[in-house]
Amino acid sequence: MTAPLPPGATIGILGGGQLGRMLSVAAARLGYRSHIFEPGAAPAADVAADTTRAPYEDGEALEAFARSVDVVTFEFENVPAEALDRIEALRPLRPNRKALAVSQDRLHEKDFLCGLGLATAPYRNVESEDDLQRAVDALGCPSILKTRRLGYDGKGQVRLAAASDVPEAYAAMQGAPALLEGFVDFSMEISVIAARGVSGEVACFDPGQNLHEGGILRRTTVPAPIPARLRTDAVLLAGRILNALDYVGVLGVELFVTPAGLVVNEIAPRVHNSGHWTQNGCAVDQFEQHIRAVAGWPLGDGSRYADVVMENLIGDDMDRVPELAATPSTALHLYGKAETRPGRKMGHANHVSPKTD
Amino acid sequence: MTAPLPPGATIGILGGGQLGRMLSVAAARLGYRSHIFEPGAAPAADVAADTTRAPYEDGEALEAFARSVDVVTFEFENVPAEALDRIEALRPLRPNRKALAVSQDRLHEKDFLCGLGLATAPYRNVESEDDLQRAVDALGCPSILKTRRLGYDGKGQVRLAAASDVPEAYAAMQGAPALLEGFVDFSMEISVIAARGVSGEVACFDPGQNLHEGGILRRTTVPAPIPARLRTDAVLLAGRILNALDYVGVLGVELFVTPAGLVVNEIAPRVHNSGHWTQNGCAVDQFEQHIRAVAGWPLGDGSRYADVVMENLIGDDMDRVPELAATPSTALHLYGKAETRPGRKMGHANHVSPKTD
Known part of the structure; x- marks a missing residue:
């Protein structure tokens, strides 16, 4: 088994929102320092030993960040792949890339879950309005059209009440890869x-x-x-x-x-x-x-x-x-x-x- | 009643040890920032929005610190009176000076407690070896000679097992004002x-x-x-x-x-x-x-x-x-x-x- 990080080690956290903030406090309670990487406003910076404010496209800042820490984690799953490449070349990333790759794309996520034998909502990949039409024919309405990537808190989602909603719903995706999820009757x-x-x-x-x-x-x-x-x-x-x-x-x-x-x-x-x-x-x-x-x-x-x-x-x-x-x-x-x-x-x-x- | 500090206000903390560290985390959980003032090593700095590292004798640093915060508190009661004067001229100090003055001096503390009608160990002020001799005659042995100021975690204390310990015990105080506390038979x-x-x-x-x-x-x-x-x-x-x-x-x-x-x-x-x-x-x-x-x-x-x-x-x-x-x-x-x-x-x-x- 890998030895635990020694006391005083630094945990790098990608993302400086409230989750990063509460992670940083937890790290301190276990005797670790935190270094936050965040392109925008960072509530986590108030309780972190270090903060880097830079965009995920700033390779130099990312590498300096990675070198200054002992392990990297994240509070935010939509970190660009190129940024993760740079970090992973220098320090361990926990959880790993596979977990990120699966959860960054709703289609991959559902394929992965079904591959494990788990039940998900019925779903269809949607790359065109025709795809959407066929998906609605197969799954029926109500159903929900979701962007495959970058959705959170209900953003990037359109509900279809009837087949006649297809053109408007498809237009709302603005060409982004999407998938249609069928209705699940849950309590x-x-x-x-x-x-x-x-x-x-x-x-x-x-x-x-x-x-x-x-x-x-x-x-x-x-x-x-x-x-x-x-x-x-x-x-x-x-x-x-x-x-x-x-x-x-x-x-x-x-x-x-x-x-x-x-x-x-x-x-x-x-x-x-x-x-x-x-x-x-x-x-x-x-x-x-x-x-x-x-x-x-x-x-x-x-x-x-x-x-x-x-x-x-x-x-x-x-x-x-x-x-x-x-x-x-x-x-x-x-x-x-x-x-x-x-x-x-x-x-x-x-x-x-x-x-x- | 005074209105509570608004969200995002800053709490100044004198002392950056573990107590300051845990206070800083608590302040963050209530939506406040912390600013630590600490002359030495500061474990609290890792979870504080700001840290000033300066001696308590640095009036300019103290005043800049006070101006940057909304209220000042402390994790450490032995802050020099001059430092507190400078801070109090600029910002509210909570708890107040009276609490500090009483607890900074064991003699004042015991006088204060007895004045409230509370029981303390019997005690005598000791300003000379003769005082100590008289105090031992009055309170008996075992008893404990303590410096009036700056003691913590058992430091600045000498136990007297017998009246013959007086010269050595008095010498150990190195001329510091002290008091003798009589034995309390506690369970x-x-x-x-x-x-x-x-x-x-x-x-x-x-x-x-x-x-x-x-x-x-x-x-x-x-x-x-x-x-x-x-x-x-x-x-x-x-x-x-x-x-x-x-x-x-x-x-x-x-x-x-x-x-x-x-x-x-x-x-x-x-x-x-x-x-x-x-x-x-x-x-x-x-x-x-x-x-x-x-x-x-x-x-x-x-x-x-x-x-x-x-x-x-x-x-x-x-x-x-x-x-x-x-x-x-x-x-x-x-x-x-x-x-x-x-x-x-x-x-x-x-x-x-x-x-x-």
Whole structure:
């Protein structure tokens, strides 16, 4: 087994948003320094030992960054391949390129998941309006047309209510490679936050139930109200994905609960918004779990000791901070973003109650 | 009531050790930036937005520091009075000078506590060898001679086993003002971590039992095995101290449990090592509680949800990190200090178990 990074080593983090910020704090708690690489505004810079502000196209900055750190991880899966090439030539990248390549492209992701024998929404590749027409004929409506790359928080998606929506929906993709996903009749969305260490051990946090509004995660509730059988399925399925990718770090898996069992919605090769509840529900949270894996430590104990409702604070929800600050059993986590904008994730609140299950 | 500091405001912290480091992380979690002022090595710098490295005698550096922040607090009570004068002329200092003045001098501290009607060890001011001789005659042996100022972790203390130790003990003080403390027959030491907000509300964490070795805190156990009556006494007594000082922030109160009730050992006008258990036992820990108070927020909910044994990792205890990292229900907190030295606090481990009491 690889020896863990020594105390005082530096972890490079691609991306300086709130996930990078919370990763940086977790790294510090384990005695490591963090170096953030971020082209734009970086809330993570306030809690990192070093920050490089440069575009991903700046090869020199990337290489200087890589040389200054001991291992590189990311909070953001859409880092350009060329940037990753430069980094990987100099330092280990955890999780690895395969995990990134799969999750950067919805088509590859679905092919990969189906190849593992897992259920996904029915899907068709769409490279032309004719493709889309045939896909709608095959999968029916309602269905969702999604760009293959660079979508998040509901962006890059168009819903088709009827076959007559095809021309407008196709035009909205502006020529970007896309895929059509058929309708999945699900009772709820859950997610499981799973981790795999350098020596191959796997650990999962309890699944949570997710509620979205306008394509953005609004709330995650643990425990998810699902039978024990499905909890087991979720864990086994996450383990299968992690092992197939030879993954090191934390992975988020979004799942639909359907009458026929669990259907994988998507995977995120990083700490995940739906895992923020772990900060106030577990001795080791998802951020520390990720840093443990990336630094070559044994995975931590992710047992849940409380019930938690995690609520995202989006845009004007910040007006509720004084009220939330005065609410017992509510832990606030604010991201220090300079400007409040509609739809912008500004923080989250974990509402904690005694463990029932 | 004063309005809370706005999001993105900066909290100045005098002292960049592990307490400053954990305060800085807590400030970030509430959306604030931190600026550390530290003459020496600063583990806190790795998680702070800004750091000034300068001696407390550098008036210009102090003033630039003060101008760059919105409020100033400290992790270290022995900041020179001249430095505090310069800062206070520019920005609010929380907690205030009175709390610092009292706790910087053991004689003033004991006079203050006795003035509130609280019990302390019997004590005598010692300004000469004759004073010491008279003090030993009055208080008997064993007793402890302590410097009035600048003692911590058992430094600046000499134990007198017999009256014949007087000349050697007095010489060891090297002329520093001192006081002799008489023997207190106590069954255990406990401490209570208390907080007071800007609007005067008070909150206390559950008392913990402290175990020292070689003058350094080794372990704190919550709940402390004391009757409910004494828990109440501890809280009332802490509240009396906070109110008398018009205190804003977290205060540590060390208490001896004696057959006659609680005797105050000492107070620390800052977050306290014996409060580190709160990081894994409460939704709001002592660091966030301090930042909430300093930033003008309502105090948080410090209810305890677990039993915790906090164990300091001192010097070579760092060799145990791999074992501790693999222990379930143990949360590690490492300080990122570059060099391990005997007697140096390198981190701590919180061993968490279900709440029994």
